[in-house]
Structure formats: C-alpha cells, structure tokens
Amino acid sequence: MRFEFATATRIVFGVGTVREVVPAAREMGRRALVVIGRSPQRAAALVAGLEAAGVACYRFAVAGEPTLELVRQGVELARQEQCDLVIGFGGGSAIDAGKAMAALLTNPGDLMDYLEVIGKGESLSVAAAPFIAVPTTAGTGAEVTRNAVLASPEHRVKVSLRSPRMLARLAVVDPELTFDLPPTITAHTGLDALTQVIEPYVSNRANPLTDGFCAEGIQRVSRALRRAYYAGHDAEARTDMSLASLFGGLALANAGLGVVHGFAAPLGGMFPAPHGAVCAALLPHGMEVNIRTLRARAPESESLRRFQKVARLLTGQPSAAAEDGVQWVREICQELNIPPLGSYGIREADVPVLVERASQASSMKGNPIVLTAEELGEVLTRAL
Numbered sequence: 001m002r003f004e005f006a007t008a009t010r011i012v013f014g015v016g017t018v019r020e021v022v023p024a025a026r027e028m029g030r031r032a033l034v035v036i037g038r039s040p041q042r043a044a045a046l047v048a049g050l051e052a053a054g055v056a057c058y059r060f061a062v063a064g065e066p067t068l069e070l071v072r073q074g075v076e077l078a079r080q081e082q083c084d085l086v087i088g089f090g091g092g093s094a095i096d097a098g099k100a101m102a103a104l105l106t107n108p109g110d111l112m113d114y115l116e117v118i119g120k121g122e123s124l125s126v127a128a129a130p131f132i133a134v135p136t137t138a139g140t141g142a143e144v145t146r147n148a149v150l151a152s153p154e155h156r157v158k159v160s161l162r163s164p165r166m167l168a169r170l171a172v173v174d175p176e177l178t179f180d181l182p183p184t185i186t187a188h189t190g191l192d193a194l195t196q197v198i199e200p201y202v203s204n205r206a207n208p209l210t211d212g213f214c215a216e217g218i219q220r221v222s223r224a225l226r227r228a229y230y231a232g233h234d235a236e237a238r239t240d241m242s243l244a245s246l247f248g249g250l251a252l253a254n255a256g257l258g259v260v261h262g263f264a265a266p267l268g269g270m271f272p273a274p275h276g277a278v279c280a281a282l283l284p285h286g287m288e289v290n291i292r293t294l295r296a297r298a299p300e301s302e303s304l305r306r307f308q309k310v311a312r313l314l315t316g317q318p319s320a321a322a323e324d325g326v327q328w329v330r331e332i333c334q335e336l337n338i339p340p341l342g343s344y345g346i347r348e349a350d351v352p353v354l355v356e357r358a359s360q361a362s363s364m365k366g367n368p369i370v371l372t373a374e375e376l377g378e379v380l381t382r383a384l
C-alpha cells in the first residue's frame with residue numbers, strides 16, 4: 001500500500017466560523033481580490049469587516065461557471081490593484097475562479113500555458129498568492145481541491161487548471177451560509193456531494209484515509225439531504241451536508257472520481273446544465289451499469305464489495321445488496337425533482353461524441369472498471 005494525501009493548509013469548520021475570515025485574512029495580506037458569486041450582497045458583511053480591519057477589497061463577480069476570459073479579467077484587476085491575497089466566497093464557480101486567479105496572479109505567462117487538454121499543460125512554477133476559500137453551498141468541496149474547472153466556450157469544453165500549488169491556504173466552512181439556499185440548489189449541490197463521496201469510495205485509487213471520509217459522508221447525506229431540502233434552516237442537516245461536501249472534496253482530490261464525473265465535464269462544456277444537476281441525473285445509472293459490469297467481468301472484485309457497503313450506509317440496512325443503493329439514489333432523485341438530461345437539450349444524437357469525450361476525461365481514470373463505449377452510451381442514454 002502506498003498513498004499520498006494533500007489538502008488545504010488549514011480547515012476551519014462550524015456554524016459562525018465565517019467571522020474568523022477577517023483576522024486570518026489580515027495576516028495574509030492587505031489588498032484582497034474578493035471573488036463572489038451571483039449574489040454580491042451575501043458577501044457585504046465580510047467585505048465590510050475586511051475593510052474595517054484595514055484590508056482593502058476589490059470585488060469581482062462570477063455570475064455563472066467560470067470561463068478562461070473571466071479568469072484573465074480577474075487576474076488583470078488583481079494586478080492593477082496590486083492585490084496580495086485572493087478570497088473566494090460563493091459556490092464552486094466563485095471558489096474555482098478565485099483559485100485560478102490566485103495561481104495566475106503570481107505565475108508568469110498566459111492561462112493557456114498551464115491548462116490541460118487545450119493548453120500546454122505546463123506546471124505552475126511559483127506558489128500561488130494566498131487563497132482563502134469560503135463556500136456558500138454544500139456540494140463541490142472546491143475549498144479543498146487542487147483544480148479549477150474552467151469553461152472554454154470557443155472549444156465547447158470544460159478543462160482543469162490543476163496543481164498542488166493551488167490548494168487553499170485556509171478553507172472556512174460555515175454551514176450557516178447555506179441555510180437560505182433554495183430547495184433546487186440544495187438538491188443539485190447535495191447530490192453532487194453524494195456523488196463525490198461515492199465515486200472516490202469505489203475508485204481504483206481509493207485509500208484508507210479517503211475511505212473514512214467517504215463512509216462518513218455517505219451516512220451524513222443519507223440522513224440529512226431530505227431534511228435540508230424541506231427545511232433549509234435545520235442546522236443539524238445543513239451541518240451534515242456541509243461536512244459531506246468537505247469530505248467529498250478531501251476524497252476526490254486524493255482518490256479520483258469515476259464515470260459520472262467523466263461525463264459531467266464534457267456535458268458541462270457542451271450544454272448549459274448545472275454541474276450538480278448533471279451528476280444527480282447520471283448517478284443512479286452510473287452506479288447500476290458499474291455494478292452489473294463488475295458482476296459480469298470481475299465478480300470477486302473489492303469494488304463490488306464496496307458498492308454493497310455504499311448500499312448499507314445509504315439504506316441503514318445491514319443486509320442490503322449493492323443494487324439497493326441504486327434504488328435508494330433513484331428514489332431520492334425522484335423525490336427531489338431531478339430533471340432528466342434531455343431537459344437541457346441533450347439528445348440521443350449527442351451520445352457518440354459525449355461517450356468519446358468522456359472516455360478520455362481525467363475523472364474516468366478512477367472508475368472501478370473500464371467501461372466499453374456501449375456501456376458508457378447506456379449510462380448516458382438512460383439519463384436522457
């Protein structure tokens with residue numbers, strides 16, 4: 001056994017911890033680029049606190065999933081204002097955008113020099129500017145991952161800027177920031193969180209350290225997601241979901257993902273569908289095809305035993321079979337009104353190109369068994 005584990009330098013978790021951002025930021029810099037999501041007023045208290053403490057703030061709004069152009073604009077603003085610190089406050093989009101801007105602020109050259117797939121894929125040569133991540137949703141775990149997912153509309157793809165140098169200096173996870181999320185966002189992000197504790201658990205790169213995070217995360221989603229969906233201010237349920245999201249980030253950054261995220265990247269590049277909704281729509285089908293394929297081609301595999309464990313954690317039934325976990329996921333997707341992928345304009349005719357792109361996606365490398373093009377097509381077609 002050999003494994004590695006890397007994460008943010010410091011993680012602070014708990015209701016009310018957002019108040020700890022100001023004193024920590026003050027130790028890292030005096031001029032902050034504050035990258036925020038679509039509701040800038042949500043960051044108003046944080047910005048006021050920073051300014052009162054002598055940290056000048058330059059706000060940069062990220063309305064949707066970040067594009068290459070948007071990252072370049074943010075870096076330009078940060079250079080112009082001589083920022084020495086970046087804070088990402090928002091959902092996965094704002095945090096990933098901030099992470100990329102912090103990296104580009106200190107490294108020479110253009111974004112394309114460092115991008116996977118469409119760029120030169122060079123390594124970042126210099127440490128990123130200090131970066132503080134403050135998630136306001138519970139799903140992506142982006143506060144502890146080492147990549148930023150960026151869209152290139154020109155290439156119709158989503159690609160990652162990836163480096164251990166991009167890990168946040170500080171991640172502050174305050175479940176209270178998620179209390180007012182509407183049910184739809186709670187459902188999409190919550191099922192992304194669930195996907196991100198299941199895929200690393202059955203991944204061929206799983207290790208004992210990530211296993212603990214995943215098992216704990218699966219259990220918490222199982223007991224809390226419905227409650228958080230129906231009663232947003234249920235502090236206990238929101239805390240469970242924020243923890244599951246954090247654990248998913250810790251796990252996926254170190255153990256990889258699988259078929260669901262393998263499809264999510266190319267789908268998100270070609271269609272305007274939210275990442276969480278895409279993962280939710282694919283999850284039961286990805287699990288089902290993986291289980292069936294493992295039974296047929298690798299019946300003695302450890303991964304199959306792991307799918308059974310997932311089912312037992314989700315259902316709370318000590319005798320549950322792997323397929324019962326699929327059923328549990330299918331039911332919650334139905335109850336939480338997860339739309340099929342067809343509602344985002346994805347058609348049967350798009351299946352071949354998506355299968356081709358998914359089979360080359362970096363997330364697919366973690367899938368517990370290599371799926372054929374036909375099996376991949378089945379996962380996607382069922383989710384349409």
Ligand SMILES: [Zn+2]
Nearest residue numbers: 140192196279
């Ligand atoms: Zn995800």
